[in-house]
Amino acid sequence: xxxxxxxxxxxxxxxxxxxxxxxxxxxxxxxxxxxxxxxxxxxxxxxxxxxxxxxxxxxxxxxxxxxxxxxxxxxxxxxxxxxxxxxxxxxxxxxxxxxxxxxxxxxxxxxxxxxxxxxxxxxxxxxxxxxxxxxxxxxxxxxxxxxxxxxxxxxxxxxxxxxxxxxxxxxxxxxxxxxxxxxxxxxxxxxxxxxxxxxxxxxxxxxxxxxxxxxxxxxxxxxxxxxxxxxxxxxxxxxxxxxxxxxxxxxxxxxxxxxxxxxxxxxxxxxxxxxxxxxxxxxxxxxxxxxxxxxxxxxxxxxxxxxxxxxxxxxxxxxxxxxxxxxxxxxxxxxxxxxxxxxxxxxxxxxxxxxxxxxxxxxxxxxxx
Amino acid sequence: xxxxxxxxxxxxxxxxxxxxxxxxxxxxxxxxxxxxxxxxxxxxxxxxxxxxxxxxxxxxxxxxxxxxxxxxxxxxxxxxxxxxxxxxxxxxxxxxxxxxxxxxxxxxxxxxxxxxxxxxxxxxxxxxxxxxxxxxxxxxxxx
Numbered sequence: 001x002x003x004x005x006x007x008x009x010x011x012x013x014x015x016x017x018x019x020x021x022x023x024x025x026x027x028x029x030x031x032x033x034x035x036x037x038x039x040x041x042x043x044x045x046x047x048x049x050x051x052x053x054x055x056x057x058x059x060x061x062x063x064x065x066x067x068x069x070x071x072x073x074x075x076x077x078x079x080x081x082x083x084x085x086x087x088x089x090x091x092x093x094x095x096x097x098x099x100x101x102x103x104x105x106x107x108x109x110x111x112x113x114x115x116x117x118x119x120x121x122x123x124x125x126x127x128x129x130x131x132x133x134x135x136x137x138x139x140x141x142x143x144x145x146x147x148x149x150x151x152x153x154x155x156x157x158x159x160x161x162x163x164x165x166x167x168x169x170x171x172x173x174x175x176x177x178x179x180x181x182x183x184x185x186x187x188x189x190x191x192x193x194x195x196x197x198x199x200x201x202x203x204x205x206x207x208x209x210x211x212x213x214x215x216x217x218x219x220x221x222x223x224x225x226x227x228x229x230x231x232x233x234x235x236x237x238x239x240x241x242x243x244x245x246x247x248x249x250x251x252x253x254x255x256x257x258x259x260x261x262x263x264x265x266x267x268x269x270x271x272x273x274x275x276x277x278x279x280x281x282x283x284x285x286x287x288x289x290x291x292x293x294x295x296x297x298x299x300x301x302x303x304x305x306x307x308x309x310x311x312x313x314x315x316x317x318x319x320x321x322x323x324x325x326x327x328x329x330x331x332x333x334x335x336x337x338x339x340x341x342x343x344x345x346x347x348x349x350x351x352x353x354x355x356x357x358x359x360x361x362x363x364x365x366x367x368x369x
Numbered sequence: 370x371x372x373x374x375x376x377x378x379x380x381x382x383x384x385x386x387x388x389x390x391x392x393x394x395x396x397x398x399x400x401x402x403x404x405x406x407x408x409x410x411x412x413x414x415x416x417x418x419x420x421x422x423x424x425x426x427x428x429x430x431x432x433x434x435x436x437x438x439x440x441x442x443x444x445x446x447x448x449x450x451x452x453x454x455x456x457x458x459x460x461x462x463x464x465x466x467x468x469x470x471x472x473x474x475x476x477x478x479x480x481x482x483x484x485x486x487x488x489x490x491x492x493x494x495x496x497x498x499x500x501x502x503x504x505x506x507x508x509x510x511x512x
Contacts, residue, residue, distance in 0.1 A: 214460045313415065
Protein backbone atom coordinates (compact mmCIF):
# COMPACT_ATOMS: atom_id res chain seq x y z
CA UNK A 1 0.00 0.00 0.00
CA UNK A 2 2.80 2.42 0.90
CA UNK A 3 4.49 1.55 -2.38
CA UNK A 4 1.32 2.36 -4.27
CA UNK A 5 1.19 5.81 -2.75
CA UNK A 6 4.80 6.50 -3.57
CA UNK A 7 4.79 5.86 -7.30
CA UNK A 8 2.31 6.74 -9.99
CA UNK A 9 1.65 4.89 -13.22
CA UNK A 10 0.86 6.93 -16.29
CA UNK A 11 0.43 6.17 -19.95
CA UNK A 12 2.42 8.17 -22.47
CA UNK A 13 0.64 7.61 -25.76
CA UNK A 14 -0.57 5.79 -27.81
CA UNK A 15 -1.83 9.06 -29.29
CA UNK A 16 1.05 11.27 -28.27
CA UNK A 17 2.38 13.73 -30.87
CA UNK A 18 5.99 12.83 -30.13
CA UNK A 19 5.73 9.08 -30.50
CA UNK A 20 6.26 9.12 -34.28
CA UNK A 21 3.46 6.70 -34.95
CA UNK A 22 1.54 4.92 -32.26
CA UNK A 23 3.56 3.81 -29.28
CA UNK A 24 2.36 3.45 -25.72
CA UNK A 25 4.82 3.84 -22.88
CA UNK A 26 3.64 2.77 -19.43
CA UNK A 27 5.73 4.86 -17.07
CA UNK A 28 6.08 4.36 -13.35
CA UNK A 29 6.88 7.72 -11.81
CA UNK A 30 8.23 8.76 -8.47
CA UNK A 31 7.50 12.48 -8.63
CA UNK A 32 9.23 13.57 -11.84
CA UNK A 33 11.64 10.63 -11.93
CA UNK A 34 10.98 7.56 -14.04
CA UNK A 35 11.31 4.32 -12.11
CA UNK A 36 10.34 1.91 -14.84
CA UNK A 37 9.04 1.99 -18.39
CA UNK A 38 7.29 -0.65 -20.48
CA UNK A 39 6.90 0.03 -24.19
CA UNK A 40 3.76 -1.50 -25.71
CA UNK A 41 3.81 -1.90 -29.47
CA UNK A 42 1.50 -3.41 -32.05
CA UNK A 43 -0.94 -0.57 -32.71
CA UNK A 44 0.27 -0.31 -36.31
CA UNK A 45 0.53 -4.04 -36.97
CA UNK A 46 -0.59 -4.75 -40.54
CA UNK A 47 0.62 -8.32 -40.89
CA UNK A 48 3.14 -7.52 -43.60
CA UNK A 49 4.94 -10.85 -43.18
CA UNK A 50 1.71 -12.84 -43.39
CA UNK A 51 0.55 -10.91 -46.46
CA UNK A 52 3.59 -12.16 -48.40
CA UNK A 53 2.39 -15.75 -48.15
CA UNK A 54 -0.80 -15.10 -50.07
CA UNK A 55 0.65 -12.88 -52.79
CA UNK A 56 2.99 -13.38 -55.72
CA UNK A 57 6.37 -11.64 -55.65
CA UNK A 58 5.18 -8.84 -57.90
CA UNK A 59 2.00 -8.32 -55.87
CA UNK A 60 4.06 -8.11 -52.68
CA UNK A 61 6.54 -5.57 -54.07
CA UNK A 62 4.38 -2.43 -53.54
CA UNK A 63 3.62 -3.49 -49.95
CA UNK A 64 7.23 -3.49 -48.78
CA UNK A 65 7.45 0.29 -49.22
CA UNK A 66 5.03 0.63 -46.32
CA UNK A 67 7.26 -1.05 -43.74
CA UNK A 68 9.26 2.09 -43.13
CA UNK A 69 7.35 4.72 -45.06
CA UNK A 70 10.08 7.32 -44.57
CA UNK A 71 12.62 5.06 -46.24
CA UNK A 72 10.61 3.19 -48.84
CA UNK A 73 13.51 2.72 -51.25
CA UNK A 74 15.51 0.80 -48.67
CA UNK A 75 12.78 -1.79 -48.12
CA UNK A 76 12.20 -2.10 -51.86
CA UNK A 77 15.87 -2.66 -52.44
CA UNK A 78 16.18 -5.23 -49.62
CA UNK A 79 13.35 -7.28 -51.12
CA UNK A 80 14.50 -6.96 -54.76
CA UNK A 81 18.03 -7.92 -53.72
CA UNK A 82 16.75 -11.20 -52.22
CA UNK A 83 14.81 -12.12 -55.35
CA UNK A 84 17.72 -11.19 -57.63
CA UNK A 85 20.09 -13.38 -55.60
CA UNK A 86 17.74 -16.36 -55.53
CA UNK A 87 16.98 -16.08 -59.26
CA UNK A 88 20.64 -15.29 -59.97
CA UNK A 89 20.01 -12.15 -62.01
CA UNK A 90 22.59 -9.45 -62.70
CA UNK A 91 21.50 -5.85 -62.24
CA UNK A 92 22.89 -3.43 -64.88
CA UNK A 93 25.44 -1.03 -63.47
CA UNK A 94 23.44 2.07 -64.34
CA UNK A 95 20.44 0.67 -62.44
CA UNK A 96 22.69 0.08 -59.45
CA UNK A 97 23.82 3.72 -59.54
CA UNK A 98 20.20 4.88 -59.85
CA UNK A 99 19.29 2.75 -56.83
CA UNK A 100 22.12 4.24 -54.78
CA UNK A 101 21.12 7.75 -55.88
CA UNK A 102 17.50 7.19 -54.83
CA UNK A 103 18.43 5.58 -51.53
CA UNK A 104 20.84 8.34 -50.55
CA UNK A 105 18.31 11.06 -51.40
CA UNK A 106 15.81 9.06 -49.36
CA UNK A 107 18.27 8.93 -46.46
CA UNK A 108 18.62 12.72 -46.60
CA UNK A 109 14.81 13.13 -46.63
CA UNK A 110 14.48 10.74 -43.69
CA UNK A 111 17.19 12.47 -41.66
CA UNK A 112 15.68 15.88 -42.41
CA UNK A 113 12.30 14.73 -41.12
CA UNK A 114 14.01 13.30 -38.06
CA UNK A 115 15.83 16.58 -37.44
CA UNK A 116 12.66 18.63 -37.69
CA UNK A 117 10.55 16.42 -35.44
CA UNK A 118 13.38 15.91 -32.96
CA UNK A 119 13.67 19.67 -32.55
CA UNK A 120 9.89 19.93 -32.24
CA UNK A 121 10.03 17.31 -29.46
CA UNK A 122 12.52 19.55 -27.69
CA UNK A 123 10.18 22.51 -28.06
CA UNK A 124 11.79 24.34 -30.99
CA UNK A 125 9.21 24.75 -33.72
CA UNK A 126 11.03 26.75 -36.42
CA UNK A 127 13.58 24.05 -37.46
CA UNK A 128 10.60 21.87 -38.42
CA UNK A 129 9.59 24.33 -41.12
CA UNK A 130 13.12 24.67 -42.48
CA UNK A 131 13.55 20.89 -42.59
CA UNK A 132 10.20 20.26 -44.21
CA UNK A 133 10.94 22.95 -46.78
CA UNK A 134 14.07 21.09 -47.90
CA UNK A 135 12.55 17.62 -47.55
CA UNK A 136 9.71 18.79 -49.76
CA UNK A 137 12.19 19.42 -52.57
CA UNK A 138 13.36 15.79 -52.39
CA UNK A 139 9.79 14.50 -52.30
CA UNK A 140 9.06 16.65 -55.31
CA UNK A 141 11.94 15.05 -57.20
CA UNK A 142 10.69 11.60 -56.19
CA UNK A 143 7.19 12.49 -57.27
CA UNK A 144 8.42 13.51 -60.70
CA UNK A 145 10.50 10.36 -60.99
CA UNK A 146 8.14 7.73 -59.61
CA UNK A 147 4.71 9.33 -59.40
CA UNK A 148 4.60 8.98 -55.63
CA UNK A 149 5.74 11.08 -52.71
CA UNK A 150 6.36 8.29 -50.23
CA UNK A 151 5.46 4.77 -51.45
CA UNK A 152 7.55 4.68 -54.60
CA UNK A 153 7.40 1.15 -56.04
CA UNK A 154 10.15 2.22 -58.44
CA UNK A 155 12.68 -0.58 -57.98
CA UNK A 156 11.77 -3.85 -59.58
CA UNK A 157 13.36 -7.26 -59.94
CA UNK A 158 16.40 -6.80 -62.16
CA UNK A 159 16.74 -3.04 -62.00
CA UNK A 160 14.53 0.04 -61.88
CA UNK A 161 11.30 0.57 -63.78
CA UNK A 162 12.45 3.38 -66.06
CA UNK A 163 15.41 5.62 -66.69
CA UNK A 164 15.86 8.97 -64.94
CA UNK A 165 15.05 11.82 -67.36
CA UNK A 166 17.77 14.46 -67.74
CA UNK A 167 15.49 17.18 -66.39
CA UNK A 168 15.26 15.34 -63.06
CA UNK A 169 19.03 14.90 -62.97
CA UNK A 170 19.33 18.66 -63.40
CA UNK A 171 16.93 19.40 -60.55
CA UNK A 172 18.83 16.94 -58.33
CA UNK A 173 22.07 18.78 -59.20
CA UNK A 174 20.54 22.10 -58.19
CA UNK A 175 19.26 20.59 -54.96
CA UNK A 176 22.64 19.01 -54.15
CA UNK A 177 24.33 22.37 -54.69
CA UNK A 178 21.84 24.16 -52.43
CA UNK A 179 21.53 21.78 -49.51
CA UNK A 180 24.97 22.28 -47.86
CA UNK A 181 24.08 25.94 -47.26
CA UNK A 182 20.75 24.89 -45.74
CA UNK A 183 22.47 22.40 -43.44
CA UNK A 184 24.85 25.17 -42.37
CA UNK A 185 21.79 27.26 -41.51
CA UNK A 186 20.42 24.45 -39.33
CA UNK A 187 23.75 24.10 -37.63
CA UNK A 188 23.90 27.83 -36.99
CA UNK A 189 20.59 27.80 -35.16
CA UNK A 190 20.89 24.38 -33.50
CA UNK A 191 24.39 23.05 -32.87
CA UNK A 192 25.64 25.81 -30.58
CA UNK A 193 22.27 26.69 -29.10
CA UNK A 194 22.74 26.58 -25.30
CA UNK A 195 19.18 25.36 -24.68
CA UNK A 196 19.56 22.55 -27.19
CA UNK A 197 22.92 21.52 -25.72
CA UNK A 198 21.63 21.47 -22.16
CA UNK A 199 18.67 19.33 -23.25
CA UNK A 200 20.89 16.80 -25.07
CA UNK A 201 24.33 16.76 -23.49
CA UNK A 202 24.82 13.67 -21.31
CA UNK A 203 21.20 12.65 -21.81
CA UNK A 204 20.38 9.09 -22.80
CA UNK A 205 23.96 7.85 -22.60
CA UNK A 206 24.23 4.62 -24.58
CA UNK A 207 27.44 2.73 -23.92
CA UNK A 208 28.98 0.57 -26.61
CA UNK A 209 28.34 -2.58 -24.57
CA UNK A 210 24.63 -1.84 -24.05
CA UNK A 211 24.20 -0.91 -27.70
CA UNK A 212 25.60 -4.25 -28.85
CA UNK A 213 23.54 -6.15 -26.25
CA UNK A 214 20.40 -4.60 -27.67
CA UNK A 215 21.46 -5.17 -31.28
CA UNK A 216 21.44 -1.46 -32.07
CA UNK A 217 22.79 -0.59 -35.52
CA UNK A 218 23.01 2.45 -37.77
CA UNK A 219 23.63 6.02 -36.59
CA UNK A 220 22.75 5.13 -32.99
CA UNK A 221 25.55 2.57 -32.83
CA UNK A 222 27.99 4.86 -34.64
CA UNK A 223 27.27 7.54 -32.03
CA UNK A 224 28.45 5.02 -29.43
CA UNK A 225 31.85 4.76 -31.07
CA UNK A 226 31.43 1.60 -33.18
CA UNK A 227 32.40 2.11 -36.82
CA UNK A 228 29.84 -0.28 -38.24
CA UNK A 229 28.25 0.75 -41.52
CA UNK A 230 27.07 -2.00 -43.85
CA UNK A 231 27.78 0.24 -46.84
CA UNK A 232 31.47 -0.03 -45.93
CA UNK A 233 31.74 -3.37 -44.14
CA UNK A 234 29.62 -5.47 -46.53
CA UNK A 235 29.39 -3.25 -49.63
CA UNK A 236 26.31 -3.90 -51.73
CA UNK A 237 25.39 -2.35 -55.10
CA UNK A 238 28.21 0.00 -56.12
CA UNK A 239 29.14 1.35 -52.70
CA UNK A 240 32.65 -0.08 -52.99
CA UNK A 241 33.28 2.21 -55.99
CA UNK A 242 32.15 5.37 -54.20
CA UNK A 243 34.18 7.59 -51.91
CA UNK A 244 32.47 8.59 -48.70
CA UNK A 245 33.19 8.84 -45.01
CA UNK A 246 31.22 7.30 -42.21
CA UNK A 247 30.56 9.52 -39.23
CA UNK A 248 31.56 8.20 -35.82
CA UNK A 249 31.23 9.85 -32.45
CA UNK A 250 32.20 8.31 -29.15
CA UNK A 251 30.35 10.66 -26.80
CA UNK A 252 27.40 8.21 -26.69
CA UNK A 253 24.73 10.79 -25.72
CA UNK A 254 21.77 12.34 -27.55
CA UNK A 255 24.01 15.16 -28.80
CA UNK A 256 26.39 12.63 -30.36
CA UNK A 257 23.51 11.00 -32.21
CA UNK A 258 22.49 14.42 -33.55
CA UNK A 259 26.05 15.10 -34.73
CA UNK A 260 26.36 11.73 -36.45
CA UNK A 261 23.15 12.27 -38.40
CA UNK A 262 24.17 15.77 -39.47
CA UNK A 263 27.48 14.42 -40.81
CA UNK A 264 25.57 11.68 -42.60
CA UNK A 265 23.67 14.35 -44.53
CA UNK A 266 26.98 15.59 -45.94
CA UNK A 267 28.28 12.12 -46.78
CA UNK A 268 25.01 11.20 -48.51
CA UNK A 269 25.28 14.36 -50.60
CA UNK A 270 28.80 13.33 -51.55
CA UNK A 271 27.50 9.95 -52.75
CA UNK A 272 24.64 11.57 -54.69
CA UNK A 273 27.15 13.82 -56.51
CA UNK A 274 29.25 10.83 -57.60
CA UNK A 275 26.16 8.92 -58.76
CA UNK A 276 24.97 11.89 -60.82
CA UNK A 277 28.30 12.01 -62.67
CA UNK A 278 28.06 8.34 -63.58
CA UNK A 279 24.39 8.33 -64.57
CA UNK A 280 24.81 11.34 -66.88
CA UNK A 281 27.52 9.71 -68.99
CA UNK A 282 26.11 6.18 -69.06
CA UNK A 283 23.80 4.89 -71.80
CA UNK A 284 23.24 1.41 -70.32
CA UNK A 285 19.94 -0.34 -69.91
CA UNK A 286 18.33 0.23 -66.51
CA UNK A 287 16.60 -3.13 -66.23
CA UNK A 288 17.71 -6.67 -66.91
CA UNK A 289 14.91 -7.95 -69.09
CA UNK A 290 15.73 -11.66 -68.68
CA UNK A 291 13.56 -11.71 -65.56
CA UNK A 292 9.91 -11.15 -66.41
CA UNK A 293 8.26 -9.90 -63.23
CA UNK A 294 4.69 -10.74 -64.23
CA UNK A 295 5.32 -14.43 -64.89
CA UNK A 296 8.13 -14.61 -62.36
CA UNK A 297 9.05 -18.15 -61.54
CA UNK A 298 12.08 -18.23 -59.32
CA UNK A 299 13.82 -21.38 -58.08
CA UNK A 300 13.53 -22.55 -54.48
CA UNK A 301 16.08 -20.87 -52.31
CA UNK A 302 16.74 -18.64 -49.40
CA UNK A 303 18.57 -15.36 -49.07
CA UNK A 304 19.01 -12.64 -46.46
CA UNK A 305 19.91 -9.16 -47.65
CA UNK A 306 21.49 -6.56 -45.38
CA UNK A 307 20.90 -2.89 -46.11
CA UNK A 308 22.12 0.14 -44.19
CA UNK A 309 18.85 2.04 -43.80
CA UNK A 310 18.51 5.45 -42.09
CA UNK A 311 17.49 3.73 -38.85
CA UNK A 312 20.00 0.91 -38.83
CA UNK A 313 20.32 -2.49 -40.42
CA UNK A 314 17.28 -3.47 -42.45
CA UNK A 315 17.40 -7.02 -43.60
CA UNK A 316 14.90 -9.06 -45.51
CA UNK A 317 14.88 -12.84 -45.53
CA UNK A 318 12.99 -14.53 -48.34
CA UNK A 319 12.41 -18.26 -48.38
CA UNK A 320 11.21 -18.94 -51.90
CA UNK A 321 9.13 -21.92 -52.87
CA UNK A 322 6.60 -21.87 -55.65
CA UNK A 323 4.52 -18.97 -56.90
CA UNK A 324 4.37 -17.12 -53.60
CA UNK A 325 7.14 -16.61 -51.03
CA UNK A 326 7.05 -19.37 -48.41
CA UNK A 327 8.20 -16.99 -45.70
CA UNK A 328 9.37 -13.38 -45.60
CA UNK A 329 10.96 -11.97 -42.48
CA UNK A 330 11.88 -8.35 -41.91
CA UNK A 331 14.48 -7.13 -39.47
CA UNK A 332 14.47 -3.39 -38.90
CA UNK A 333 16.52 -1.01 -36.83
CA UNK A 334 13.74 0.66 -34.83
CA UNK A 335 12.41 -2.69 -33.58
CA UNK A 336 15.50 -2.99 -31.41
CA UNK A 337 15.75 0.71 -30.52
CA UNK A 338 12.29 0.59 -28.87
CA UNK A 339 13.46 -2.21 -26.58
CA UNK A 340 16.42 -0.11 -25.56
CA UNK A 341 14.29 2.85 -24.47
CA UNK A 342 13.48 1.62 -20.89
CA UNK A 343 17.20 1.15 -20.28
CA UNK A 344 18.01 4.69 -21.40
CA UNK A 345 15.25 6.58 -19.61
CA UNK A 346 15.38 4.82 -16.24
CA UNK A 347 15.99 7.33 -13.44
CA UNK A 348 15.83 10.30 -15.79
CA UNK A 349 13.14 12.96 -15.56
CA UNK A 350 9.91 12.81 -17.51
CA UNK A 351 10.83 15.96 -19.47
CA UNK A 352 13.82 14.08 -20.93
CA UNK A 353 11.81 11.12 -22.24
CA UNK A 354 11.04 12.74 -25.56
CA UNK A 355 14.55 14.16 -25.96
CA UNK A 356 15.99 10.68 -25.54
CA UNK A 357 13.32 8.91 -27.54
CA UNK A 358 13.57 11.46 -30.35
CA UNK A 359 17.33 11.07 -30.53
CA UNK A 360 16.96 7.33 -31.24
CA UNK A 361 14.99 8.08 -34.44
CA UNK A 362 12.38 5.38 -33.92
CA UNK A 363 9.58 5.05 -36.43
CA UNK A 364 6.74 2.81 -35.38
CA UNK A 365 5.46 1.26 -38.64
CA UNK A 366 8.88 -0.31 -38.90
CA UNK A 367 8.52 -1.80 -35.42
CA UNK A 368 4.99 -3.12 -35.85
CA UNK A 369 5.38 -4.44 -39.41
CA UNK B 370 34.06 -18.60 -42.31
CA UNK B 371 34.93 -19.28 -38.70
CA UNK B 372 37.12 -22.13 -37.59
CA UNK B 373 34.54 -24.70 -36.58
CA UNK B 374 36.89 -27.43 -35.34
CA UNK B 375 36.92 -26.04 -31.82
CA UNK B 376 33.14 -25.80 -31.84
CA UNK B 377 32.86 -29.44 -32.91
CA UNK B 378 35.27 -30.44 -30.16
CA UNK B 379 33.04 -28.90 -27.48
CA UNK B 380 29.72 -29.81 -29.09
CA UNK B 381 30.13 -33.07 -31.05
CA UNK B 382 26.53 -33.18 -32.27
CA UNK B 383 26.51 -29.93 -34.28
CA UNK B 384 26.30 -30.24 -38.04
CA UNK B 385 28.44 -27.66 -39.81
CA UNK B 386 27.36 -26.62 -43.29
CA UNK B 387 28.78 -24.04 -45.65
CA UNK B 388 26.22 -21.36 -44.79
CA UNK B 389 24.92 -22.36 -41.40
CA UNK B 390 25.39 -24.53 -38.32
CA UNK B 391 22.62 -26.94 -37.39
CA UNK B 392 22.20 -27.76 -33.69
CA UNK B 393 19.73 -30.11 -32.07
CA UNK B 394 18.79 -28.70 -28.67
CA UNK B 395 21.61 -26.88 -26.87
CA UNK B 396 21.23 -23.45 -28.49
CA UNK B 397 21.88 -21.54 -25.28
CA UNK B 398 25.21 -23.27 -24.61
CA UNK B 399 26.38 -22.85 -28.20
CA UNK B 400 25.42 -19.19 -28.33
CA UNK B 401 27.20 -18.45 -25.07
CA UNK B 402 30.25 -20.26 -26.43
CA UNK B 403 30.18 -18.27 -29.67
CA UNK B 404 29.70 -15.02 -27.79
CA UNK B 405 32.73 -15.59 -25.54
CA UNK B 406 35.79 -13.44 -26.18
CA UNK B 407 38.23 -16.32 -26.55
CA UNK B 408 36.31 -17.72 -29.47
CA UNK B 409 34.94 -15.51 -32.24
CA UNK B 410 33.13 -12.84 -30.25
CA UNK B 411 29.74 -12.77 -31.93
CA UNK B 412 28.54 -9.67 -30.08
CA UNK B 413 25.25 -8.95 -31.91
CA UNK B 414 22.25 -11.24 -32.22
CA UNK B 415 20.93 -9.61 -35.34
CA UNK B 416 17.58 -11.41 -35.42
CA UNK B 417 15.76 -14.68 -34.81
CA UNK B 418 13.85 -15.95 -37.84
CA UNK B 419 11.08 -18.48 -37.32
CA UNK B 420 9.58 -20.51 -40.17
CA UNK B 421 6.72 -22.96 -39.92
CA UNK B 422 7.36 -26.24 -41.78
CA UNK B 423 4.16 -27.90 -40.50
CA UNK B 424 5.96 -30.75 -38.66
CA UNK B 425 8.23 -28.36 -36.81
CA UNK B 426 9.12 -24.69 -36.52
CA UNK B 427 12.61 -23.78 -37.59
CA UNK B 428 14.43 -21.09 -35.63
CA UNK B 429 17.40 -19.35 -37.24
CA UNK B 430 19.62 -17.28 -34.94
CA UNK B 431 21.49 -14.74 -37.00
CA UNK B 432 24.69 -13.72 -35.22
CA UNK B 433 26.99 -10.92 -36.28
CA UNK B 434 30.49 -10.13 -35.14
CA UNK B 435 31.44 -6.45 -35.30
CA UNK B 436 35.07 -7.43 -34.67
CA UNK B 437 35.43 -9.83 -37.60
CA UNK B 438 32.54 -8.50 -39.75
CA UNK B 439 30.99 -11.92 -40.12
CA UNK B 440 27.46 -13.33 -40.10
CA UNK B 441 26.72 -16.78 -38.73
CA UNK B 442 23.40 -18.61 -38.82
CA UNK B 443 22.54 -21.15 -36.13
CA UNK B 444 19.56 -23.28 -37.06
CA UNK B 445 17.47 -25.47 -34.79
CA UNK B 446 14.10 -27.19 -35.11
CA UNK B 447 11.56 -26.95 -32.30
CA UNK B 448 7.99 -28.06 -31.70
CA UNK B 449 6.35 -26.11 -28.91
CA UNK B 450 9.19 -25.12 -26.60
CA UNK B 451 12.60 -23.53 -27.00
CA UNK B 452 15.29 -22.16 -24.70
CA UNK B 453 15.34 -18.42 -24.18
CA UNK B 454 18.56 -16.55 -24.96
CA UNK B 455 17.51 -13.26 -23.34
CA UNK B 456 20.16 -13.74 -20.66
CA UNK B 457 22.83 -13.68 -23.37
CA UNK B 458 21.40 -11.07 -25.73
CA UNK B 459 18.84 -8.63 -24.37
CA UNK B 460 17.72 -7.84 -27.94
CA UNK B 461 16.18 -11.32 -28.12
CA UNK B 462 13.28 -10.31 -25.87
CA UNK B 463 11.10 -8.79 -28.60
CA UNK B 464 12.08 -11.53 -31.03
CA UNK B 465 10.97 -14.22 -28.60
CA UNK B 466 7.73 -12.43 -27.78
CA UNK B 467 7.02 -12.07 -31.50
CA UNK B 468 7.71 -15.74 -32.18
CA UNK B 469 5.50 -16.71 -29.23
CA UNK B 470 2.80 -14.44 -30.62
CA UNK B 471 3.04 -15.57 -34.23
CA UNK B 472 4.08 -19.23 -33.89
CA UNK B 473 3.10 -20.21 -30.34
CA UNK B 474 6.60 -21.30 -29.30
CA UNK B 475 7.14 -20.95 -25.54
CA UNK B 476 10.61 -19.79 -24.58
CA UNK B 477 11.74 -21.40 -21.32
CA UNK B 478 13.65 -18.88 -19.25
CA UNK B 479 11.94 -15.77 -20.61
CA UNK B 480 9.86 -14.73 -17.59
CA UNK B 481 8.06 -11.84 -19.24
CA UNK B 482 6.96 -13.68 -22.37
CA UNK B 483 3.79 -12.12 -23.80
CA UNK B 484 2.11 -11.48 -27.12
CA UNK B 485 3.92 -8.65 -28.87
CA UNK B 486 1.50 -7.50 -31.60
CA UNK B 487 -1.82 -9.29 -31.18
CA UNK B 488 -4.11 -8.68 -28.17
CA UNK B 489 -3.69 -11.11 -25.28
CA UNK B 490 -7.18 -12.49 -25.98
CA UNK B 491 -6.37 -13.41 -29.57
CA UNK B 492 -6.96 -17.04 -30.50
CA UNK B 493 -4.31 -18.85 -32.52
CA UNK B 494 -0.93 -17.87 -33.88
CA UNK B 495 -1.20 -16.04 -37.21
CA UNK B 496 2.03 -17.00 -38.97
CA UNK B 497 1.45 -20.74 -38.61
CA UNK B 498 0.57 -22.34 -41.93
CA UNK B 499 -2.41 -24.07 -40.29
CA UNK B 500 -3.86 -20.78 -39.00
CA UNK B 501 -7.30 -19.80 -40.11
CA UNK B 502 -8.88 -16.58 -38.98
CA UNK B 503 -11.95 -17.33 -36.88
CA UNK B 504 -11.92 -14.32 -34.58
CA UNK B 505 -15.44 -12.94 -34.19
CA UNK B 506 -14.03 -9.40 -34.21
CA UNK B 507 -13.22 -9.85 -37.90
CA UNK B 508 -16.65 -11.05 -39.05
CA UNK B 509 -16.85 -8.29 -41.65
CA UNK B 510 -14.38 -10.35 -43.69
CA UNK B 511 -17.08 -12.95 -44.31
CA UNK B 512 -19.69 -10.66 -45.82
